[in-house]
Amino acid sequence: MTNVTSTEYVQNLLDKASGLDQAQGDPRLKAILRDVLQATCELVEKHNITEGEFWSAVSFMGNAAPEFGLIVPGIGIEHFFDLVLDARDKEVGADGGTPRTIEGPLYVEGAPLSDNEAVMSNQEENGERLYIRGRVLNLDGNPLSGAIVDVWHANLSGFYSHFDPTNSQEPFNNRRKIKVGADGSYLVKTVMPKGYAVPPNGSTEQLLDKLGRHGNRPAHVHFFADVDGYRHLTTQINIADDPFVMDDFAYGTREGLVPDIKRENGEATIEFDLVLVAKEKSAIADRSSRPRLTV
Template sequence: MPQFDETELTEAVVASFDETPDPRLKHLMRELVRSLHDYVRRTGLTFEEWQKAIDFLTRTGQKCSPSRQEFILLSDVLGVSMLVDAVNHRERDGATQTTVLGPFYVGEHKPMPNGTDISEGVEGERMYVQCHVVDLGGQPLAGVPVDVWHADDDGFYDSQKPSYAEAGPSLRAQFVTDAEGRFAFRTILPCSYPIPIDGPVGELVLAAHRHPMRPAHVHFLVNAPGFEPLITHVFIEGDKYLESDVVFGVKDDLISSVELRNDAVMPDGRDAPGPWHLMTYEFRLKPGRGAAPRPMMAAAAG
């Protein structure tokens, strides 16, 4: 009967996947085993630590529900979500940088005319968002659907609220670029907010003396035929959490200088309700193919 030492054991487990028919699955499992076994050896993992890890993962799974995905949250705070994004978008060639989708994308949003106020009935400082969608040569792209969504002034997305099923969507919509590749909308200024910390992932973040905050941002999904779908955030310059986003999602290229304005009218020619903020951004799309993502279960970082 085989008796394996710590090195022979790893090779035996790796070899147990030799007959896996799917070559990609075979490669992924063999590499996963090597990495996990190496971690155990390098750290000298104790039985107590191993049991705590099993308990942590068990509670992470138990925290998941149709409206919460604690494992995505774990992936986010460990930087794995952004690493997967980076590995899959290595060559940008001048295209706008990508970042994580987040868990509060709910699928294609309701199409609305350019200039629509997506924040009706929501408290907050008013903001006008004015964007341009172009190819890598700077040529405008017309007729491109763009999904937008963001949190409210308290840091909550509409889908996090018990009233979502009845009240319907808020602070989210789909716009289509005009002949000049432009779209615009009215909304409120988003704020920085904490990820959920009432579960095992929150316990981990707090035990490490890390803060749970994300800097203020607006999500965009730009999906033009003939181009790679662009999933990104636009962050607000000056937010104090830009340097320490708990999910590591900030990139310099994605920070917008949002201006405080006192003009009596907004760029759409309609009256401004007092002071307001102006966010502008140009999205540069990379030629290629790809499918827009499917919505994930709500709950991780946002």
């Protein structure tokens, strides 16, 4: 069968379509788009993709735009970025510390800041009380005084404040920032979050159904950690006894991020230290510039 993609005419077409024959424009964008176009044409021929299938995919992507923040982790791309960053850090000798993992699409800028500890919620008194405590440390085990720990998680219904379809949560419910003390310690007082699934009948669920996959996330708690001179950390812990803890549709579970839970007198405690790597050693040191909701 003729390989149309490799013909001189199509190669010239792709060069022109990506602007390589023009002096103006962004060279990096041109180079990336050129490879995207090449790969797309090769896929069309490799899988004998019909025009109908192609335009169905275009229509799906247009309708799915509001859920891209779920689809990207759901098809493994957000986790892939973590693996790439891990590899780059290892190449320059900057590996170690608390493992990074996906941020997800539900962070909100502007959470209240407190010193040493934070009460996450006063709306869910019927949930299991959860205390998360730990320290922010460097690789030598020394405390990083003044570090900011940013924490957020879902409520007992699996919804995040500012994204809750029931509109029942107060602003910044289950979202706090904590400035750690001289010993690097922090304490989170909250209720045990619940896992959740992708929106029913939404684009993410439609895609996962076609792939024969589920759309469930285990209960988890998100963290950012920042302090001058150290690499930003984006991570999360998954709740160890959640049935989906090792089967997260978004691939957020990583070794070292499923801490033990200690239960006593109806309360749960998790110990979780955040260990940061010096910025000058890191290949990528700063928080990603992805768009985030600001309230």
